[in-house]
Amino acid sequence: MAPKTVAIIMDGNGRWAKKRGLPRTAGHKKGADTIRTVALAAQDMGIQKLILYAFSTENWKRPEDEVSYLCKLPGLFFNKFINELMEKNIRVTFAGELEKFPQTTQNVINKAVNMTKDNTGLELCLAINYGSRREMLLGMKKYADEVAQGKRENDLTEEEFSKYLFVPEDIDLMIRTSGEERLSNFMLWQLAYTEFYFTDVLWPDFNKKELIKAIEYYNGRDRRFGGI
Numbered sequence: 494m495a496p497k498t499v500a501i502i503m504d505g506n507g508r509w510a511k512k513r514g515l516p517r518t519a520g521h522k523k524g525a526d527t528i529r530t531v532a533l534a535a536q537d538m539g540i541q542k543l544i545l546y547a548f549s550t551e552n553w554k555r556p557e558d559e560v561s562y563l564c565k566l567p568g569l570f571f572n573k574f575i576n577e578l579m580e581k582n583i584r585v586t587f588a589g590e591l592e593k594f595p596q597t598t599q600n601v602i603n604k605a606v607n608m609t610k611d612n613t614g615l616e617l618c619l620a621i622n623y624g625s626r627r628e629m630l631l632g633m634k635k636y637a638d639e640v641a642q643g644k645r646e647n648d649l650t651e652e653e654f655s656k657y658l659f660v661p662e663d664i665d666l667m668i669r670t671s672g673e674e675r676l677s678n679f680m681l682w683q684l685a686y687t688e689f690y691f692t693d694v695l696w697p698d699f700n701k702k703e704l705i706k707a708i709e710y711y712n713g714r715d716r717r718f719g720g721i
């Protein structure tokens with residue numbers, strides 16, 4: 494059985510490019526093509542939501558030319574693939590603070606979200622300008638404001654708090670590519686009971702076969718959620 498919600502830390506684009514003597518941006522370009530491959534595979538396998546860490550709140554610290562390329566990538570990606578995503582009934586969403594991106598980047602993302610909003614297949618959620626601590630902080634502030642304004646009681650439950658986050662669902666499987674085994678401020682709340690799968694494969698080389706391996710690993714796990 495496929496997990497319902499899968500999240501991926503897409504790591505290793507830079508190393509993939511370096512191995513080939515190419516600029517880091519070439520790794521990101523190939524990495525964007527991998528998003529298409531993996532989204533289509535996830536849909537085939539019955540995964541309902543795929544969350545991809547495409548740009549972290551820390552990524553602004555990268556050299557200006559790399560940041561500027563990463564800001565252009567959503568445009569290049571959707572130009573190439575939006576029609577196919579529509580045909581396949583895939584719904585695009587995002588998690589993160591979009592408003593910090595250049596207006597053109599915001600426009601292409603909002604356009605893809607609007608265009609696909611009635612699709613009923615896989616939800617492809619791009620985590621962009623996303624940081625988990627920031628996500629929780631924003632959620633807490635919003636809740637505190639609502640209580641202060643008398644809009645709601647001071648009666649927060651875990652389930653209710655989830656609704657203040659960009660991503661409300663628990664995640665079943667988290668994959669990180671490229672051999673790194675860190676969370677890097679990704680979905681800290683949502684990963685509380687998640688199975689983790691780490692692979693040495695670099696993100697641009699990740700594909701359907703590798704996704705199947707991760708799902709097989711997941712299916713071999715005995716998830717107990719704290720029970721016995």
Ligand code: FPP
Nearest residue numbers: 503504505506507508524525547566567570
């Ligand atoms: C990590 O690899 C990757 C990123 C910081 C960017 C991920 C972005 C994409 C895969 C494309 C995004 C596309 C769209 C459409 C939103 P790294 O650069 O840290 O690699 P390294 O650790 O080998 O240097």
